[in-house]
Amino acid sequence: MNLSRQGHLWLATRHRFARIWQGIFLFSTLFALAALTTLLVTVINQAFGLVAVENKVAPSTLADRPLEQLSAGELEAILRDRLNSNRIRTLERNLGPLTDMPQERLYTLVLENVVRPQVVESFTLYESLTQRTEIITEVANNHPQAVIEWRNWLHPRFITTPMNPQPELAGVRTALLGSLYLILITMLIAFPIGVGAAIYLEEYADHRSRFNRIIQTNIDNLAGVPSIVYGILGLAIFVRALGFLTSGAVFGVTDSNGRTILSAGMTLALLILPVIIINAQEAIRAVPSSLREASYGLGATQWQTIWNHVLPYALPGILTGTILAMSRAIGETAPLILVGASTVIFNDPNGPFSKFTALPIQIYNWTARPQAEFRHAAAAAILVLLAALLTLNTAAILLRNRFSRR
Amino acid sequence: MEVKMAKVQVLNANTRQSELIRPDLAKRPRPTEQIIQAILLACGAISILTTLGIIYELGKEAWLFFGSPEVDLIEFFTTTQWQPSIGLFGVLPLVNATLMTSFFAMLIALPFGLMTAVFLSEYASPQMRGILKPILEILAGVPTVVYGYFALTFMTPLLKSIFGDAHVNIYNTLSAGLVMGVMILPTVSSMSEDALNAVPRSLREGAYGLGATRFETAMQIVVPAALSGIVAAFILGIARAVGETMIVALAAGAGPNFTFNPFQSAETMTGYIARISGGDVAYDTPDYNSIFAIGLLLFLVTLVLNIISRRLVRRFREVYE
Numbered sequence: 001m002n003l004s005r006q007g008h009l010w011l012a013t014r015h016r017f018a019r020i021w022q023g024i025f026l027f028s029t030l031f032a033l034a035a036l037t038t039l040l041v042t043v044i045n046q047a048f049g050l051v052a053v054e055n056k057v058a059p060s061t062l063a064d065r066p067l068e069q070l071s072a073g074e075l076e077a078i079l080r081d082r083l084n085s086n087r088i089r090t091l092e093r094n095l096g097p098l099t100d101m102p103q104e105r106l107y108t109l110v111l112e113n114v115v116r117p118q119v120v121e122s123f124t125l126y127e128s129l130t131q132r133t134e135i136i137t138e139v140a141n142n143h144p145q146a147v148i149e150w151r152n153w154l155h156p157r158f159i160t161t162p163m164n165p166q167p168e169l170a171g172v173r174t175a176l177l178g179s180l181y182l183i184l185i186t187m188l189i190a191f192p193i194g195v196g197a198a199i200y201l202e203e204y205a206d207h208r209s210r211f212n213r214i215i216q217t218n219i220d221n222l223a224g225v226p227s228i229v230y231g232i233l234g235l236a237i238f239v240r241a242l243g244f245l246t247s248g249a250v251f252g253v254t255d256s257n258g259r260t261i262l263s264a265g266m267t268l269a270l271l272i273l274p275v276i277i278i279n280a281q282e283a284i285r286a287v288p289s290s291l292r293e294a295s296y297g298l299g300a301t302q303w304q305t306i307w308n309h310v311l312p313y314a315l316p317g318i319l320t321g322t323i324l325a326m327s328r329a330i331g332e333t334a335p336l337i338l339v340g341a342s343t344v345i346f347n348d349p350n351g352p353f354s355k356f357t358a359l360p361i362q363i364y365n366w367t368a369r370p371q372a373e374f375r376h377a378a379a380a381a382i383l384v385l386l387a388a389l390l391t392l393n394t395a396a397i398l399l400r401n402r403f404s405r406r
Numbered sequence: 407m408e409v410k411m412a413k414v415q416v417l418n419a420n421t422r423q424s425e426l427i428r429p430d431l432a433k434r435p436r437p438t439e440q441i442i443q444a445i446l447l448a449c450g451a452i453s454i455l456t457t458l459g460i461i462y463e464l465g466k467e468a469w470l471f472f473g474s475p476e477v478d479l480i481e482f483f484t485t486t487q488w489q490p491s492i493g494l495f496g497v498l499p500l501v502n503a504t505l506m507t508s509f510f511a512m513l514i515a516l517p518f519g520l521m522t523a524v525f526l527s528e529y530a531s532p533q534m535r536g537i538l539k540p541i542l543e544i545l546a547g548v549p550t551v552v553y554g555y556f557a558l559t560f561m562t563p564l565l566k567s568i569f570g571d572a573h574v575n576i577y578n579t580l581s582a583g584l585v586m587g588v589m590i591l592p593t594v595s596s597m598s599e600d601a602l603n604a605v606p607r608s609l610r611e612g613a614y615g616l617g618a619t620r621f622e623t624a625m626q627i628v629v630p631a632a633l634s635g636i637v638a639a640f641i642l643g644i645a646r647a648v649g650e651t652m653i654v655a656l657a658a659g660a661g662p663n664f665t666f667n668p669f670q671s672a673e674t675m676t677g678y679i680a681r682i683s684g685g686d687v688a689y690d691t692p693d694y695n696s697i698f699a700i701g702l703l704l705f706l707v708t709l710v711l712n713i714i715s716r717r718l719v720r721r722f723r724e725v726y727e
Contacts, residue, residue: 039548215454225709232698236467
């Protein structure tokens, strides 16, 4: 009697213990959710907010409307009116005649050369919303000349304007184009080679042969090599040893060394190759062997079978894996630093042999600077990068659904 | 019409089959097939070339580095000053910083990763898994430079407000390590979950049949049964922490510093490589060669960790499949 009562109590304790631990497990699972939320909130908090701007010339003295709404002609007139002829000549020599410029470019020129805004103080979204009055008094005390305005660091102009040494005028156009070029080259190299290697390993290779086992082990090992080691490899081989090729010297390009988009693209291709191969192998392995046997039975050769039956069946899996590899390549930073991505580039990349910068490099550079304004610009660039990744992953899911329905 | 054609084809096939008895017609040579196979083999061999390239380049430059008169292999591994420009080559400060950031990372990634895996495989309903798994996947897909930003703009100010502004440097190994733990968590949890899921249902049902609670089943039956897979996940997590660059480059500090204080700045091996190569480093200088020596060290460490991890995974697969 006594013993069974004790047993009953013990059971209750055990159940309470089990419930408490279930709570702890749930809590630690939600930790990941909390971390993700905090990360996004931190970035968004920095990407919008109040700024105190000091203008050398107030925009209201230049025109009766906001400058953005002026036509190209009016903006050009302001430039010609406010700048001396020497400065105009320098501008035209560097950038081409003013009359041919789009409104967008002229607007930036007016800001850079006439208005010359300077962000003297900037605030986060949270501060701007909750401590507005304190901010206004503080700015009025510290910077009597400054105007307080609301600033979305992420705005359409941020995407369309090139890099600028001044954070408030800087945009990610150059970096975004650099990233797109880079991904294009990377995928052009990595996709065919990766799928080819996967086909070889799954369809042709004899798994008892030592050589093929070495290839397989090797690919698994390469997937675990830190990305910065690939960067070192890219620096030694593509930038230095193959510099005559990657700089475009053999094709008559002279103004460049090996630190080009091509070198970086090849480095990233090597980096994501194992990911593509492993995913493609899994997709090919999932193709039922009855499909192959039916094809052989009808007299098809091995390659005909692969091309007409195995690959179409495995394609959704291969593409999904490829897009995942691609999103890894877009966010990769360390190898690009090694291969020599530059951050002081103001012109769009114009081919595989041009110097380049990329979105993650831009984020790295802006984050590493001490000024708070660059922190805001970095946050806006991060939002652009995350949006690009989200688009890619959505595309991967849609693609997978569409193919698997067929 | 079509039926007729088919019949003709069958007839042809029959006659051809009878001809096939002659051994010299057994198999037609198909050069295109062979060329295609050779091309595909070349694609596969590129991965071998990559490995050989890594080993050759790192080995060659590291050889030059260790072969130069100023560098001594014993000093390299035992002294605590790393100043290549003035001829001090003791790698310990860099290694120490790497170990510290990795340790803090695993402090987050191990418990949270394992508990997340247990929750997902033993407790969560399918609907809940459907929500939680994508969140972990998103966390795994965030670029590391964004984590670096997060460490610098969120974690460091948080540490400063907890431990006091004066004690905590802007750049410190604790902040970088903790954020790195968040980055590695999805790797650890998804690999551990695979290991837990591979444990046969019969083991769990046996435990329930003996009256064990869910928690007792999970911790005393399932986790021990999946232990080698879980250890493999931990080791892979450590390998990722050692090789991670951007978080430490942004948040752990620039400049080698031999310290055990987690609030001080200290440069890791990867951070050093990123900083030195960030500028246009001139070829064949001690700085340039030292990148390769440290890269070789990094490569070997992560390679060994990866190999151990995969061996362990294979072992638990062999037991249960």
